[in-house]
Amino acid sequence: MDLPVDEWKSYILQKWSLLPKSIQVTISTAETLSDLFLHSSSLLQPEDEMFLKRLSRGYLVGKDPNAPLFYREEGNKKFQKKDYMGATVLYSKGVSHSRPNSEDISLCYANRSAALFHLGQYETCLKDIVRAQTHGYPEGLQPKLLLRKAECLVTLGRPQEASQTISDLESNFAAKPTLAASQFQILQRTLCRLKVKVQEKGNLTETSPAALTKAFEDMDLREENEQISNTSSSVSLCTDPLKGRYLVATKDILPGELLVKEDAFVSVLNPGEMPPWHHGLESKWDTRATNADLYCHRCLKHTLAPVPCDGCSYAKYCSQECLQQAWDLYHSIECSLGGLLLTLGVFCHIALRSTLLARFEEAGKVINKLCGEITNRDICLPESKNLAQILSYDVGGESKKKGKTVETPIPGCDINGKYENNYNAVFSLLPHTGNHSPVHKFLCALSVSALCRQLEAASLQAFTTGLKSSKLKAAVAPMLYPELNIWGVAMLRHMLQLQCNAQAITTIQQTGSEENLITDSRQVRLATGLFPVVSLLNHSCSPNTSVSFISTVATVRASQQIRKGQEILHCYGPHESRMGVAERCQKLRSQYFFDCNCPPCEREKQRPSQGPRWEAFCCHRCGALLQGGDVLSCGSTSCTESVSRDHLVSQLQDLQQQVGMARKLLRNGELERAIQLLLGCQHDAESFLLAEHSVVGEIEDDLAQAYAALGDWEKSATHLQKSLRVVEVRHGPSSVEMGHELFKLAQIFFNGFVCQQLLIICYVQSPGPEMGTPGRAHRSNNTMVL
Secondary structure, eight states: OOSOOHHHHHHHHHHHHHSOHHHHHHHHTOSSHHHHHHHHHTTOOHHHHHHHHHHHTTSOOSOOTTHHHHHHHHHHHHHHTTOHHHHHHHHHHHHHHSOTTSHHHHHHHHHHHHHHHHTTOHHHHHHHHHHHHHTTOOGGGHHHHHHHHHHHHHHTTOHHHHHHHHHHHHHHHHHSOOSOHHHHHHHHHHHHHHHHHHHHHTTOOOOOTTHHHHHHHTOOOSSBOSSBTTBBTTEEEEEETTTEEEEEESSOBOTTOEEEEEEOSEEEEOOOSOOOOOTTOSOSSOOSOOHHHHBOTTTOOBOSSOEEOSSOSSOEESSHHHHHHHIIIIIHHHGGGHHHHHHHOHHHHHHHHHHHHHTTSOHHHHHHHHHHHHHOSSTTOTTOSOHHHHHTOOSSSTTEETTEEOOOSSTTBOTTSOBOSSHHHHHHSOOOTTTSOHHHHHHHHHHHHHHHHHHHHTOSTTTTTTOSOSHHHHHHTTSSSTHHHHHHHHHHHHHHHHHHHOEEEEEEEEESOTTOSBOEEEEEEEEEEEOTTGGGOEEOSSOSEEEEEETTEEEEEESSOBOTTOBOEEOOSOOTTTSOHHHHHHHHHHHHOOOOOOHHHHHHHHSOOOOOGGGOBBOTTTOOBEEESSEEEESOTTOOOEEEHHHHHHHHHHHHHHHHHHHHHHHTTOHHHHHHHHHHHHHHHHTTBOTTOHHHHHHHHHHHHHHHHHTOHHHHHHHHHHHHHHHHHHHOTTSHHHHHHHHHHHHHHHHTTOHHHHHHHHHHOOSOTTBOOTTOOOEEOOBOOO
């Protein structure tokens, strides 16, 4: 999803293999990104563009006039089955394919308002009622829409507005009686009932279910850093010739302290599973709900009632305000390129959006920086050996004062030495051009070239609209479309930057029906973003911070005590609790181009090779740890037992199969059978798995779920506490994973009215259930409070 689709990658790989060796060498040894881009773009042929267009047409991102009726009818089927959530998604798809001010869009909005009403989303329902009316909802159907509006207002405790709506309805009907006698009687009974409700409600104040979420969003840094924007005063920015820029603590930091709260400079929603449509499929209209249907494409907020772009069916927003902001900033350019951007991948999309956002910063600085990338072989190139030139790079000519050149001490900072969340900071992130493989650079360069050709074909008038200064236009006026080279090189730089600097924006998604006491939750990747300040954090396989997200905002908190002068560290994905040192080092080297020498890696490299305890077997006679290679021997000096590793692996696979069967029974509500099977699995596991083995913890977690579903909170807590011990051994007592498990245990004690234990857990709990490290997925089966 980050990189282009497989068909385009295979096509470019074949094109690369057919190039003469001399051209391959020219591209491989290009000294600047400008050379790389210009050499590669000159090789983009019309047949290449045609192939890419065919791939792009597979994504149905335009508005299909036949789709609204299809989605409305499919939504009606869900509605009749009382699957209101499924109906809402399908009505939203119908809205997305409808043209503004059409009967299609008004009907889809009205139907969606009915589904939202049944979901208890009364405020959102009211908004959809207004939208339906604004887009010309048929006058003959207005009464039921106004009745729904009155019901919402009554439920929300707004009786005066409800009374006014009822009066309007009565007046309209008296003026234009269009209902049959039977319908009129039903209307009258409903109105009478609503009037009684209005009188009962009086003047109750409206409640806001989103108040708690807003409280978390409003949490700010205690004292903001004067050197680094969006950062606590407890940290400082430093630089080192070997490891580059990094953050250190300026004082002792306590666990849980907020260190960074930064909105993404740019982010792009991960569309989820959106396979291109192929001829021969039963229907070209997808009825599945994806991220693109459920989250705002600008702010990433979850929304049940998205507002679509007027020009395409893909982009959707949580509000008209978000839609307008996106259109003004970038979507006016991206709208016609939706299929191409989905084909070229998220990284290419972010590269384009970053350069579009650069238009709204001071144009002189932007053009000087981009032109410097094209014309200068040393300045702007992070791989340059001339470090002094990099550090003294003039970001816009403003640092030359009174004949003197003021050196910028750290790349990305302004002339006053401040590092901010802006394009200057984004541009300073390293692309690591020399570390990428030649074929990867060729793929990125040709993808950007193809995008630039499409921008040129669509006319660059809109592309340069909105500049605060005419300096950019004046600087490139003498040449025909020279902007394409400038912006093309910038996009290529950003696309190469992203492999090491992209941040996975994650969220917690829950699965399971509303009828069940138990629901599964998992951390999923929602979007990809660039966070200039978060990108300053170096990696550790055992970090001292954790990162969480609310919409597009990343918050970094200390996960343990950090001493003054200690570096602030963050995990890029490979964590000591999830994989061995060899695998971690391989992943970090292949994606981030460095050899990790953090303390956990150094410790593991020095000690004898042995698997982690959460993957270890135990002796079936004495319970001691088994050690060895193909043949494992008991670690106890008083025991001579030995066993084949293959035999134990086979035994483990059989056990995991039984656990899988028990989970299926659990999902189907066959709780007693699931418990009996899990208790058998528990007994079998004790005979050959170490008590800290991850499968042992999973069995205990499943048993906790089963007993919670039965309402036996005491047994549920007992099994979950056993699972907790496994999690603590693997992830540590102050880990995010431990926080998730403690949160589950707190819910169980709450449901079981064990208030004293609940208060103890609330006191010791790690950072809350929304926290997680980007790139690290984890299994979490949360017992939900009802």
